[in-house]
Amino acid sequence: MSGHSTYEPKSGIEKWLEKRLPIVRLLHDAGVSYPTPRNLNPLWTFGGILAMMLVIQIVSGIVLAMHYASNSALAFDSVEGIMRDVNWGWLIRYIHANGASMFFIAVYIHILRGLYYGSYKEPRELLWVLGVIIYLLMMAAGFMGYVLPWGQMSFWGATVITNFFTAIPVIGQPIQTLLIGGFAVDNATLNRFFSLHYLVPFIIAGVVVLHIWALHVVGQNNPLGIDVKSEKDTVPFTPYATSKDGLFMVLFLVFYAWFVFYQPNYLGHPDNYTPANPLVTPAHIVPEWYYLPFYAILRAITFNIGPIDSKLGGVLAMFGSIAVTAFLPWLDTSKVRSGRFRPLFRIAFWLFVAAVLFLGYLGSQPADGNAVLYAQVCTAYYFAFFLIILPVLGFIEKPKALPNSIIEDVLAKSKH
Amino acid sequence: MAHSDTTAEPTRRDFLLLTAGAFGAVGVASVAWPFIDQMNPDASTRALASIEVDISALQSGQSITVLWRGKPVVVRNRTDKEIEEGKAVKLEELKDPIARNANVDPSADATDANRSAKDKENILVMVKVCTHLGCIPLDESGEFGGWFCPCHGSQYDTAGRIRKGPAPENLPVPVYAFTSDTKIRIG
Numbered sequence: 390m391s392g393h394s395t396y397e398p399k400s401g402i403e404k405w406l407e408k409r410l411p412i413v414r415l416l417h418d419a420g421v422s423y424p425t426p427r428n429l430n431p432l433w434t435f436g437g438i439l440a441m442m443l444v445i446q447i448v449s450g451i452v453l454a455m456h457y458a459s460n461s462a463l464a465f466d467s468v469e470g471i472m473r474d475v476n477w478g479w480l481i482r483y484i485h486a487n488g489a490s491m492f493f494i495a496v497y498i499h500i501l502r503g504l505y506y507g508s509y510k511e512p513r514e515l516l517w518v519l520g521v522i523i524y525l526l527m528m529a530a531g532f533m534g535y536v537l538p539w540g541q542m543s544f545w546g547a548t549v550i551t552n553f554f555t556a557i558p559v560i561g562q563p564i565q566t567l568l569i570g571g572f573a574v575d576n577a578t579l580n581r582f583f584s585l586h587y588l589v590p591f592i593i594a595g596v597v598v599l600h601i602w603a604l605h606v607v608g609q610n611n612p613l614g615i616d617v618k619s620e621k622d623t624v625p626f627t628p629y630a631t632s633k634d635g636l637f638m639v640l641f642l643v644f645y646a647w648f649v650f651y652q653p654n655y656l657g658h659p660d661n662y663t664p665a666n667p668l669v670t671p672a673h674i675v676p677e678w679y680y681l682p683f684y685a686i687l688r689a690i691t692f693n694i695g696p697i698d699s700k701l702g703g704v705l706a707m708f709g710s711i712a713v714t715a716f717l718p719w720l721d722t723s724k725v726r727s728g729r730f731r732p733l734f735r736i737a738f739w740l741f742v743a744a745v746l747f748l749g750y751l752g753s754q755p756a757d758g759n760a761v762l763y764a765q766v767c768t769a770y771y772f773a774f775f776l777i778i779l780p781v782l783g784f785i786e787k788p789k790a791l792p793n794s795i796i797e798d799v800l801a802k803s804k805h
Numbered sequence: 806m807a808h809s810d811t812t813a814e815p816t817r818r819d820f821l822l823l824t825a826g827a828f829g830a831v832g833v834a835s836v837a838w839p840f841i842d843q844m845n846p847d848a849s850t851r852a853l854a855s856i857e858v859d860i861s862a863l864q865s866g867q868s869i870t871v872l873w874r875g876k877p878v879v880v881r882n883r884t885d886k887e888i889e890e891g892k893a894v895k896l897e898e899l900k901d902p903i904a905r906n907a908n909v910d911p912s913a914d915a916t917d918a919n920r921s922a923k924d925k926e927n928i929l930v931m932v933k934v935c936t937h938l939g940c941i942p943l944d945e946s947g948e949f950g951g952w953f954c955p956c957h958g959s960q961y962d963t964a965g966r967i968r969k970g971p972a973p974e975n976l977p978v979p980v981y982a983f984t985s986d987t988k989i990r991i992g
């Protein structure tokens with residue numbers, strides 16, 4: 390859809406720049422004249438919201454780093470100092486800590502949107518894979534950020550997660566020692582996590598550029614999942630998409646601000662206000678809410694599978710549950726993109742959403758009794774959805790008739 | 806190699822390309838290594854390799870926990886009952902039948918004697934880090950009267966052997982030695 394550019398340099402400075410660095414043309418093509426399908430619904434505003442959240446995290450993070458000390462003897466107190474002494478420190482920290490949660494809420498909506506409307510299908514495979522990479526990097530950034538305040542959850546979260554590597558036979562232990570820089574999580578770990586926590590968001594920004602570049606080559610998908618056929622199917626990005634994105638960004642910010650100002654610790658864990666203690670593990674350790682479904686998958690594997698013991702099995706299942714999403718474009722065999730025209734897919738999709746939400750709930754509960762069994766059932770469904778249901782549905786499902794074009798569908802609707 | 810002459814011998818250019826490539830790869834690897842290895846434990850961390858613990862005040866039924874290489878090490882003076890329980894367990898009942906004791910043969914069985922101190926069967930020294938994902942098990946708790954890990958429910962017996970739950974191995978016994986009757990050097 391990167392058709393030919395409609396930009397005409399007018400002022401003197403634009404003409405001067407145009408010959409040397411056509412950046413105004415780039416911005417015009419990407420943000421003004423870029424054609425967007427005219428039937429996009431509000432779920433398509435989350436891309437913009439995600440970009441906004443990345444900027445908020447980077448700005449608030451850089452400010453926090455001016456007051457934060459990444460030394461195990463000072464870190465906890467420096468964060469308390471941010472909360473009590475630094476001018477507006479409480480606000481900036483709550484913006485950053487809750488911002489991470491908001492970032493994940495937005496990314497989950499964004500991903501499920503793509504899943505439902507088949508946005509990963511040809512020709513958007515690479516766009517989807519870049520998205521999976523961004524999501525993985527976000528998980529890394531969130532995890533390392535959570536270690537920085539050096540509370541009990543920080544410390545034990547870091548311990549449990551870096552111990553995942555010890556499940557790998559032979560090389561696992563040396564890898565874990567290399568990662569944490571010691572025989573246990575300690576100052577060396579905290580220091581490097583801070584360094585990487587600072588770096589990763591900028592890598593994310595780089596991958597986001599590739600993600601948007603790929604998007605602008607293949608064009609946006611839309612709720613009907615059919616290709617744009619003529620200019621009538623689209624509207625220019627400005628003012629149509631910019632104003633809609635702007636509206637939903639503001640609504641999202643209201644939601645976000647409610648947490649920052651009224652429930653700033655609701656999404657966190659009280660144990661993280663206790664300084665890290667390497668001699669005592671809190672009675673019930675849980676990761677941040679956005680990792681809970683994966684944590685439940687990890688704990689669901691309580692049995693050995695052939696030569697793979699339960700510990701390695703759990704770790705493989707957990708990483709596998711994310712890795713499998715990268716292969717989605719090739720696992721889904723249906724030619725029809727949008728779930729709107731796929732009656733069976735729709736059922737499987739909502740069951741999948743339910744399974745993930747339930748896994749999230751189970752991840753927050755102690756792993757005993759029936760909780761483990763339920764987690765095993767949901768984990769089985771999670772993998773079956775990708776590895777069995779989606780490949781098979783393409784062959785057995787009879788999709789509903791697709792409309793001829795976006796504009797026809799839009800006009801038909803507005804007649805009623 | 807980018808030339809299409811199928812019959813030709815390798816040329817001087819092929820040779821140059823190969824050697825340049827090989828030297829380049831070795832060069833990159835030898836510069837990359839310091840950038841990877843710097844992440845490993847530094848000299849000051851490695852220097853903390855051994856500590857001394859005084860157990861003169863340790864009564865039967867008591868434990869002390871000390872920090873060694875950033876990890877808690879428990880020294881327990883076991884009661885007679887605990888020793889009996891530890892000895893009564895048959896090897897077939899164990900999830901991990903290997904002693905995991907750095908002071909005995911690596912393939913030794915996980916008998917009570919192979920787990921406890923030599924000639925001092927009441928003393929048990931172990932790194933108190935759950936072999937599942939690294940939490941600290943609680944002393945004197947769990948179904949087997951030994952240790953219980955609160956994180957994902959692993960249960961260890963009175964000789965620190967894994968009996969139930971997701972942990973794969975017995976709690977490891979570090980290298981240690983009695984420097985006198987009441988002093989232990991760990992590491």
Ligand code: HEM
Nearest residue numbers: 446447450451453454457486489530534535537538587590
């Ligand atoms: C992808 C973007 C980012 C995410 C998801 C993220 C996430 C987090 C999280 C979850 C915390 C723990 C908050 C808490 O409970 O206190 C944190 C802390 C922190 N982050 Fe970030 N962060 C991001 C970007 C950045 C950037 C670019 C910097 C720049 C240096 C930064 C600097 C800090 C600092 C200094 C802390 C410690 C202070 C504190 O804990 O409040 N972050 N981050």
Ligand code: FES
Nearest residue numbers: 935937938954957
């Ligand atoms: S860390 Fe002890 S049971 Fe998982």
